[in-house]
Amino acid sequence: MIREYDVAIIGGGPAGICAAIAAGKNGLKTLLIEERTFLGGQLIKQTHRFFGSEEEHAGTRGIHIAQELKDQLESLSTIDIMTSTTALGYYEDGMLTALHDEKMIKIKPKSMIIATGAFERFLPFENNDLPGIFGAGAVQTLMNIYGIKPADKVLMIGSGNIGLIVSYQLIQAGVQVIGVVEAAAKIGGYLVHASKLRRLGVPILTRHTIKKAVGSEKVEGAVICQLNENWQEIEGTQRQLDCDAICLAVGLTPLSDILSQMGCETTYIGELGGIVPKRTADLETTKPGVFVAGDLAGIEEASAAMLEGELAGLNAVKYVNADERVNDRIHHLKDELMGLRSGPVGEKIRYGLAQLYEESVITKEKIQKHQHDITQLAFTGVPSQENIDEKLPDVQRRLKPYAVIECFQEIPCNPCVASCPFGAIYIPKDDINCPPVVDFEKCTGCRSCISGCPGLAIFVEQYHPQTGTGTISIPYEQLNRPEKGERVDLFGRNGQPLGSGLVTTVLYGQKQDKTAVITVETDIKLVNQVRSIKPLENGKRVVR
């Protein structure tokens, strides 16, 4: 039996699912093939709120996005889903074979969308085959899918978004992260993620690398060293750290094997992660009717993968049915992608795509420059005093509660705007990459924005000079959530202890969606310093 489809999609991650929904909604007889037993790809491990545009799921946790997308998929009768199915090969007569239900089946699709994603990179270092050395994806799978604590003390290698986010998730699971090692001079991921770790006391060691893992039967430690500007080891800087696991988050490589086997031209573009298919701005490869989407087409965030998935799906609709009604949406999606990539953090991907097609080149005028110097933040994860001061209202206004948005880097993200019921938060110039600004005339200090920020970068402060005290409201996502009336230890932006404070309110309702908002009262001098709290370490928890 040959199974005939309008479009066959390989890969059931965010890109593949979005492609299937777009194709299925527009009437294509669609087949979605996923190797694993479940759909959702990496989304199902992502417990954090997503960055990006409010319109495209930003502000929603990855696990919830996966569920929403799966619900949409299952509501469409045009789509057949095959999980536990591995695509095996593609042949000249347009036949695709797959291993499904212990049988090699034949599929004849009129068009195809390849969304196989990426594979984690590995690092060569001594003893790198010891048990206890994980890829970041494995750590997430253990913790977030199976509920297994992978280790007690972890050293993270790599400070890209994956390294930073997984470090944070490890801490949430009660694992100690002894440090994040980064070979580059600057932190690779979004700096709000780095700041989240710093305030929890995790050091980020830039210009460092791992030399070897220590241990005989399993990891017992790691030797790291410092690097010079030429990425060479600086002599005499080796030191050994105690840990029982080493987690590698050193980047991803697109999984393009199937494309080259199919005869689609590929090329090596370092900025996109390695070998990628040659493709147009409409995601069509050199083989007509074969489209690509997601990490396979170039390593990027999941938000881009979802947009690309839909774009590929709509282009398949156009290819199969010559349906021009999808054109408006196609234009819109391309604009959205351009928007996501137009800021400083999109530079690498822009440069990579420019090697594939002209359209990706965004004119210099369109790219906003950092308005402020964020060098210190980029090197350490802790903002400079000047950065912070720029976010504060005048002294008089500080007597009433106000929001401080410690978001300094230009990243494509805007859920804070919609989270404010008073319209007090706006993004200048309508550029999603611009850091948000608070209109202190409109801000009431209501704390709605605190749990809505994917970077946990928003705090609400108030000064009470008459009593010499002040209050700070902060987002809290750890276990052991303090209660109202409890005394807690206070910590600053680099995790330094600042004394103690009293919890005056705890918001933990549906709206907060597991990101509690905890308000503490403390000395007036600490108001703009406190960025993290923990239940008192010494002695019992004291609830008044």
Add this chain to the structure above:
Amino acid sequence: MKEDDIIICRCEDVTLGTIRDLIRQGYTTLEEIKRIARCGMGPCQGKTCTPLIAKEIAAITGKDIHEIMKQNHRPPFGGVTFEEIVSGRDEE
């Protein structure tokens, strides 16, 4: 432990020393190294080791990484038993 003992291909237990020796002997393509040392022929099908080996070839020979990374891919992409192939035919 010496640097040469670092495992590059975890599926087939191929060390950095072996890879470097082969490159110095003149085996400077992924295809040749794979056929001699079996790296890339295990369960992960070279997903972990290929970029690492390509980097070694580039470092020793000065060849362009773009050129090195180009290689042929053939179906099937996973292990398939004869039984599975035959049961597929029965479907027809």
